[in-house]
Amino acid sequence: MSEAGRAVTVLLLPPMLCAPAEVYARIAALGGEARFDWSRRFDKRFKDSHRFAIADTRGRLELTVPIAKPQSSHCRWDEIRISDHGQWWDVHRVALESAYGRTPYFEFYIDRLLPMLTDGVCGRYPLLRDLAGAWDSWIRKTLELPAATDAESAPLTVCEAGPADREIVLPQYWQIRADKLGFISGLSVLDLIFNLGPEAVIYLDRL
Template identity: 35%
Template structure:
């Protein structure tokens, strides 16, 4: 059986991606992020999940309307509607302000909510690279220049498998419980944004991928 390290993981773009998504970056020899699939609502493409004192909260990046029923992910523009950057950052402070490592990483993460990006795909790539840096994950990442047909034997296609609702089976991913600041009240919340892992476990977070 071919090991993941000898294969390529094909992933959709993701906003501060979940632990499962980051696990692929850590375990696969090559990572390809799809830029030319069509944007799909209610996916990690513009949504991340965080664990709060009141349970799981979804943070969604608003996008500008596009013509027609479909639009390539690469062409999706971020909207400034509703002061979402301010709201997302306040949600993170509320959820993780008392977590063990928030104080160490807040200066790395806050700029994503102070600066404007035009395109969602570019913004997502920057959040991904920052998480890789902070979690000490060193993936070999490329971005597609066309829509990829994943029939090749050495590609594992996770583009539609890793999603907030009704994810497809992934035998290689079993969430490893770790400390979460709201454990006692809510219990362990699996597969949150990797920000949850970073703020709660810090340098040890990579051991859970």
């Protein structure tokens, strides 16, 4: 990571929840000098901010965190609160268990993820950015990537992510149901982590 006090150039990515492996591959290539920009104006059409994809027994599955109705049409993403509608945390946990419960490393990771997947999550992470930040912190730690740069810890020079920063094509990696479903690309980085475990770090290093 950059030395304290030295200006840091940071790539700003659109706000995302459990972003695709392709996005974290880009973050890894930048040595962690990228972060998700939750200060952007809220746009209900941008679903990646509260939705991510996994591969379950039948193929691609989208998991959505419901959000509360914004108080203003001019609000920002970092003001959006999550909703407890449908007890979505149970849906997500069961879906992840069904999709990855038989992978070699699922049991090693799941206990650490329970704060984001159990009752009370809306109290622990009332804002969508809080929940996404908790996931991002765990993902970075698991992939041995530096924590997201804090604007208060170092002077920042920011640059916006372009199409090339999001349209990376990754080499195929082992997926537990590839023999049945074929390789599925564009999934949340959680798919990479659950399938490869610690080898996910090596996979990113070799890109």
